[in-house]
Amino acid sequence: MDKNLLHDQIRDFLREDIGRGDLTSESIFSNTQMGSARLVAREPFIVAGVSTVAAEVFKVQNPEIVLSEMVDEGSRVQVGDVLMAVSGPVVDLLKAERVALNLAQRMSGIASFTSMFVEAVGDANVRVTDTRKTTPGLRIFEKYAVQVGGGANHRFNLTDGVLIKDNHIAACGSIREAVKRVRAKIPHTIKIEVETDTLLQVDECIACGVDIIMLDNMSCDTITQAVQTIAGRALVEASGGVNLNTVAEIARCGVDIISIGALTHSAPSCDIGMDWLL
CATH class of the missing domain: 3.20.20.70 (Aldolase class I)
Structure with missing residues (x-):
């Protein structure tokens, strides 16, 4: 995927979801409060869009967010497997969460479904x-x-x-x-x-x-x-x-x-x- 096009689209997705601001997160947390989270598989599937897309969503939202424990694209994961760890400002992690998850869930679903046809x-x-x-x-x-x-x-x-x-x-x-x-x-x-x-x-x-x-x-x-x-x-x-x-x-x-x-x-x-x- 062309990274310039990828980032342009991610910015559009974030603007759509965040609007004029995250009223909930910005009311609860300061801009300096830090936190960490993990993206976790809730079912078995083939991973697509985690290290290549979801990771970029967090980085576009805030380049200071730290990413680790990323699984390789195409990996088969089971329930409870960690796909990626993220740490940084709480507000930015929460602002990026839904867009990152939506894209990774959609892409992993397509990769998993496609693999069934290829195997057949x-x-x-x-x-x-x-x-x-x-x-x-x-x-x-x-x-x-x-x-x-x-x-x-x-x-x-x-x-x-x-x-x-x-x-x-x-x-x-x-x-x-x-x-x-x-x-x-x-x-x-x-x-x-x-x-x-x-x-x-x-x-x-x-x-x-x-x-x-x-x-x-x-x-x-x-x-x-x-x-x-x-x-x-x-x-x-x-x-x-x-x-x-x-x-x-x-x-x-x-x-x-x-x-x-x-x-x-x-x-x-x-x-x-x-x-x-x-």
Whole structure:
């Protein structure tokens, strides 16, 4: 994650949460009163966003806050494990607490959920990727968490690559025409991906020489037919409605990529608490 972008977003999150000041903490404690606390796992999960993001939240709030006992990203933790210790001015620790926990809980949830899909795929030579179905404002955090969980990233935004989808095709009239128009505009270094719903569309993609063919919401029998038809002439991506009950069977169909919106839009947050020491 780009640290400048990371800090800009953290500042926005802190401004949103603190507003004009922490009425409770500032009424109880002086600015010079010091304290210590630990971030602790309340359930088993894979850690993401503690040393890379939660730690930065505390540092952005007050660079004098001291951080220690940080676990590595990607670590598997159990109930009661310490994820990070923080010490510094009590008011600043309490101001940063909720934003730090929210981000670490969300990111660890995504990493843990992603790892379940990666494990379900097993030894199949297939890449499990996310989509752009992320929470607005949290994309850099959520896509990073997918990587920590063993997954990979699809496009970060619309400038990262060409993906001709069903609405592009419907508005343009055909895959062939859409591909023709795109090729006339983009650099030769950019790959072209097309979303397909039928085997006829797969044939049209092959005739157009596209680089990646997405098989959207197809049955495993149809996916297998499509993979055999494509025969290595393009990368094959399966997408649409993939879940933990279906991902292994889809992987066995011979696709190269399985993109799963649920990695980011349906991952439950993990339970992390901040326990006070002094």
